[in-house]
Amino acid sequence: MKKLLLKKEIDAFRKKAQKLEHPREMVIDLLRAIQDHFGWVPDAGVELAADILGVPPIEVEEVATFYDKIYRQKVGRYPIHICDSICCWIRGGEEIAAHLQQQLGIKLGQTTSDGLFTLLPTCCLGGCGRAPSIMVGKRFYGHLTCDGLDQIIAQLREEAVG
Amino acid sequence: MSSTPQLLFKNRIPGKTAFLKEYCKTGGYSALVKALKTMSPAEIVQLVKSSGLRGRGGAGFSTGLKWSFFPSDKPAPKYLVCNCDEMEPGTYKDGELLAADPHQLVEGMVLSAYALNVDEGYIFIRYAYEGQFKNLQKAVAEAKKAGYLGKNILGSGFDFELHLHGSAGRYILGEETALLNGLEGKRPNPRIKPPFPAERGLFGRPTTVNNVETLANIPHIINGGSEWFKGLARNPEGAGTKLFGLSGHLNVTECFELPVGIPLSEIVEVYGGGVWKSRKFKACLPGGASTPYLTAEHMDIPLDFDTLAAVGSRFGTAGVTVFDDKTCMVAVTLNLLQFFARESCGWCTPCRDGLPLVCWLLEKIEKGQGTMGDLEMLKEQYRHIGGRSFCALAEGAMGPLDGLMRLFEQEVIDHIEKGHCPF
Numbered sequence: 001m002k003k004l005l006l007k008k009e010i011d012a013f014r015k016k017a018q019k020l021e022h023p024r025e026m027v028i029d030l031l032r033a034i035q036d037h038f039g040w041v042p043d044a045g046v047e048l049a050a051d052i053l054g055v056p057p058i059e060v061e062e063v064a065t066f067y068d069k070i071y072r073q074k075v076g077r078y079p080i081h082i083c084d085s086i087c088c089w090i091r092g093g094e095e096i097a098a099h100l101q102q103q104l105g106i107k108l109g110q111t112t113s114d115g116l117f118t119l120l121p122t123c124c125l126g127g128c129g130r131a132p133s134i135m136v137g138k139r140f141y142g143h144l145t146c147d148g149l150d151q152i153i154a155q156l157r158e159e160a161v162g
Numbered sequence: 163m164s165s166t167p168q169l170l171f172k173n174r175i176p177g178k179t180a181f182l183k184e185y186c187k188t189g190g191y192s193a194l195v196k197a198l199k200t201m202s203p204a205e206i207v208q209l210v211k212s213s214g215l216r217g218r219g220g221a222g223f224s225t226g227l228k229w230s231f232f233p234s235d236k237p238a239p240k241y242l243v244c245n246c247d248e249m250e251p252g253t254y255k256d257g258e259l260l261a262a263d264p265h266q267l268v269e270g271m272v273l274s275a276y277a278l279n280v281d282e283g284y285i286f287i288r289y290a291y292e293g294q295f296k297n298l299q300k301a302v303a304e305a306k307k308a309g310y311l312g313k314n315i316l317g318s319g320f321d322f323e324l325h326l327h328g329s330a331g332r333y334i335l336g337e338e339t340a341l342l343n344g345l346e347g348k349r350p351n352p353r354i355k356p357p358f359p360a361e362r363g364l365f366g367r368p369t370t371v372n373n374v375e376t377l378a379n380i381p382h383i384i385n386g387g388s389e390w391f392k393g394l395a396r397n398p399e400g401a402g403t404k405l406f407g408l409s410g411h412l413n414v415t416e417c418f419e420l421p422v423g424i425p426l427s428e429i430v431e432v433y434g435g436g437v438w439k440s441r442k443f444k445a446c447l448p449g450g451a452s453t454p455y456l457t458a459e460h461m462d463i464p465l466d467f468d469t470l471a472a473v474g475s476r477f478g479t480a481g482v483t484v485f486d487d488k489t490c491m492v493a494v495t496l497n498l499l500q501f502f503a504r505e506s507c508g509w510c511t512p513c514r515d516g517l518p519l520v521c522w523l524l525e526k527i528e529k530g531q532g533t534m535g536d537l538e539m540l541k542e543q544y545r546h547i548g549g550r551s552f553c554a555l556a557e558g559a560m561g562p563l564d565g566l567m568r569l570f571e572q573e574v575i576d577h578i579e580k581g582h583c584p585f
Contacts, residue, residue, distance in 0.1 A: 022365055024347035028330055053347070062349045066507075067330035069289045085251035086451060087409040087483055089497050123333060123501055124251040124451075125290045128409035128481065129416050138292040 004045050005037050013052050023053050027063050031070050040071035068122065076111045076118040078156050081135040084121045087128035092144075096132045097121070099146045103153060116160055117153075167394060169382040169403055170375065171419040174262035179297050182304040185265040191310055193381035194269055197276060198318040201384070203234065206277035210380065213388035214401030219245055219336075219373030220450060220478045222467035232360050233368050234279040241369040242275045242283040243345065244377055247329065247336035249288055250450040250558075251501055252481035255405035256374035258417040260294035264301040268324065270377035272311060273384060275322045278370060283324045286341055289331045298326055333505035337553050338371040340507065351509045352553035375405055397423030397464040404465075404480050410446070411438045411486040423464035426456060429482055441486035445569070449478020451498050452558030455491070455565035474568065476561070490585035491573050495566040496524040502559035510552035516543055517559055527574060530582035537574055541567060 005013075013030055017023035027049060034045040046064055050057040064070050071079065082097045083089075097108065100119055104112050111118040127133035130142025134149075141152060173180035173188055185191070197206060211226025234240075244267065248256045260267065271283050287295045302324055305311040313321045327345055334340045339353035342364050363369020379402060383391050392401045400422035406429060407417045413435030420433070430436065430443055437443050445455040448465060454475040456463075463469050467477045485494060503517035523540050526532045544567065548560045566574065576584050 022346065025327075025345060027347035028328065028344070032328065032330060059348075063347065066349050067289075067332055069331035084497075085501050086447070086494065086497050087252055087415075090410055090483075090485065090489065090494070122331075123505055124249055124253075126248055126254045126257045126288065127290075128252050128254045128483070129407060131409060131415070135290060138289075140290065140292075 002038060004034050004042075004048055009033060009037070010048070010052070017052055017054070024055060024059075027053060027060060028067070028070075031060070031064055031067075035071060039077065040074050042074075068120075074111070075120075076116050077160060078116055078136050079118045079120055081120050081122035081125065082108075083123070083125045083127070083131070083133050083135075085124035087124070088132040091131040093132040095146065096134065096144055096149065099149055100134075100153075103150065116157065166403060166420050168419050169394075170259055170266065170378055170405060171262065174258075179261060180263045180265070181297075181300060182265060182308060185263065189385065190265055190381075191269055191308075193384035194272055194310060195316060197273055197384050198316050198320065203277045203279055206273065206384065209388055210277070210383060213383045213391040214395075215376065215379055215383060215391065216401070216467055217373055218375035218379070218404070218479070220250070220452075220476075222477060225372065225376055228360075228372075229274075229278060229370065232278050232370055236368050238281045239365070239367050240278070240280045240282070241364040241367060242271060242278060242280045243338075243341070243364060243369055243371045244271060244283070244285040244374055245336060245338065245341060245371050246285055246287045246291065246294070246374045247333075247341060248291075248374070248479075249333040249336055249505075250452060250479060250481070251498070252409055252447055252483040253407060253450045253479040254409075254481065255407045255417055255479065257291050257294055258407070259374060259378060259405065260291065260297055264294070264297040265305065266378040266381065267298070267374055268301050268305045268311065270380040271324060272305075272315065272322055273380045274370075274372065274377055276320055277380075280370070281321055281323065283322060284327055284345055284364070285324065286327050286329060286335070286345060288329050288335075292328075295326065295328050302326065332507075333501075334507045334553075334555060337555060340553070341371065342369065351507050352555075354552075395422040395466070397466055397469065399468060400464065400466045406433070406465075407479075407481040408434050408484075409481065410484040411441065411489070412436070412484050413438050423466050423469075425462050425464055426482075427461040429465070430461075430484060434482075434484065437484065437486050439486070441488060443484060444487045444489055445485045445491065445565075447478075447483040447562070448475055448480070450481045451483075451501060452476070452561040453478040454561045455569055457569055474564070488585060490528070490583055491566055491570040492524060492528045492577055493583065493585070495562045496521065496528055498562040499524060499559060502555060506555060510556075512547045512551040513553075513556035513559075516547040516551075517556060519543060520547070520559075520563060527577050528583055530577060530580065532574075532578045534575075534578060537571075537578065540574075 030049045050060045133142040215225045216222040340350040344350035359369040508514045
């Protein structure tokens with residue numbers, strides 16, 4: 001089974017937690033590290049983070065559920081964040097969202113059956129000058145068109161096979 | 163194209179990032195050398211105060227004045243926090259700055275820390291700025307190696323450690339006390355003020371929170387002096403240059419460093435290349451999603467904090483989002499309010515319950531199902547939410563609603579009377 005985090009990473013976090021006066025300040029770093037490794041943050045990830053930080057799991061959970069870029073549910077290998085804020089919206093953001101839903105055969109919030117893509121609406125990505133825009137994982141794509149999107153999806157499918 | 167002296171974008175080459183070598187080639191870290199050798203911390207605070215620099219994160223408070231309230235004489239630890247959350251729609255200038263020239267922020271922070279007698283700093287970076295985060299990681303490592311950061315900086319005896327914090331989304335983190343909770347690893351609801359962060363901030367210690375662009379201006383003020391900095395503005399009461407992030411229905415949607423006080427007409431026509439598709443200008447957000455609209459009648463007003471406040475809007479972050487004459491302002495306002503409603507932390511009632519109610523009313527009107535009673539209720543909500551929320555998020559959300567009712571009331575009434583959206 002896939003591990004939440006590599007042992008050497010866990011050890012490094014534990015070591016750092018001992019050094020820090022306020023170990024809790026690492027909670028986002030930890031959750032992001034687990035997510036980078038595991039793909040999302042399951043209950044066991046919250047418990048692991050709590051154990052490393054020396055706080056009750058609920059105190060990690062209340063942070064984890066606050067942030068929209070911490071996935072507390074399983075997402076596809078490529079979570080696609082579609083900006084629906086003003087600058088993207090007035091330059092065709094809705095068409096981008098509709099096109100993606102149609103091409104992937106899923107609605108916003110859903111994951112494709114092959115486990116590759118999850119569509120998530122998101123607020124402004126800071127790419128207002130390059131609207132409309134999306135983020136796939138941590139990769140930003142701007143100046144999008146429907147054709148351009150098809151190419152991105154095709155590339156990601158290839159990447160997943162390779 | 164720009165004849166404005168370029169300070170913040172001096173080293174900006176599209177697609178490239180200037181690191182230590184390039185930064186030093188154009189005078190990078192010379193302000194730090196100068197300040198540590200020849201200036202006292204109090205002199206720097208005074209210089210920044212007299213330069214007229216106002217906070218570039220949107221509020222526009224005098225940076226020097228804010229610093230003068232900081233209890234520098236209290237024992238360590240004290241913190242300087244840089245706010246690079248930059249999540250207000252229409253705002254992307256700090257991202258552009260850090261993509262081009264990250265050392266400016268590092269130098270600005272070391273100088274500011276010296277001025278405030280602060281020994282530790284954090285840069286809070288939004289999730290979407292992964293590239294900028296990496297740029298800063300590299301810049302911090304380079305600065306440390308070169309002796310500009312860490313212990314005994316340039317042999318002056320001054321120590322400053324700088325940490326990076328990568329966030330994980332949510333607009334509310336841009337509110338400074340929510341940001342501090344976020345840094346501490348707590349659920350990032352805003353905190354009650356007072357006590358202000360200067361008294362009790364990060365980990366309960368004296369803290370100053372400044373925006374990226376504000377801090378990046380400090381080296382330039384030290385090198386050029388306060389009179390020079392003031393003189394960069396186009397209007398007599400203004401100071402400095404400003405990063406304007408253009409977006410929306412313009413032919414050119416890029417970020418430019420331009421003088422404070424430049425009129426809107428020049429932004430739209432010269433830098434924005436005019437409204438797209440040969441359409442006409444209808445309105446714009448002058449400084450992010452929370453700033454009340456400007457219309458064609460405001461074209462000649464110098465863009466600055468006080469001048470825009472005088473016409474009922476705000477300079478904000480100078481992220482200018484333009485709408486053409488085919489745009490429905492009810493739909494625009496609905497989109498903006500949906501953003502604020504979704505990004506509310508849910509802590510206080512006016513924000514958690516009031517904003518969804520405003521969205522519901524606007525949606526009803528946009529669909530052609532609204533009544534004049536709904537318009538009255540919108541106005542009532544505006545009065546109830548404004549000034550009554552725990553933090554500034556809901557207050558900001560009232561900006562576009564205020565603009566809609568003040569400048570486009572007839573458009574709202576048209577929706578109601580026609581029973582459909584006229585656009």
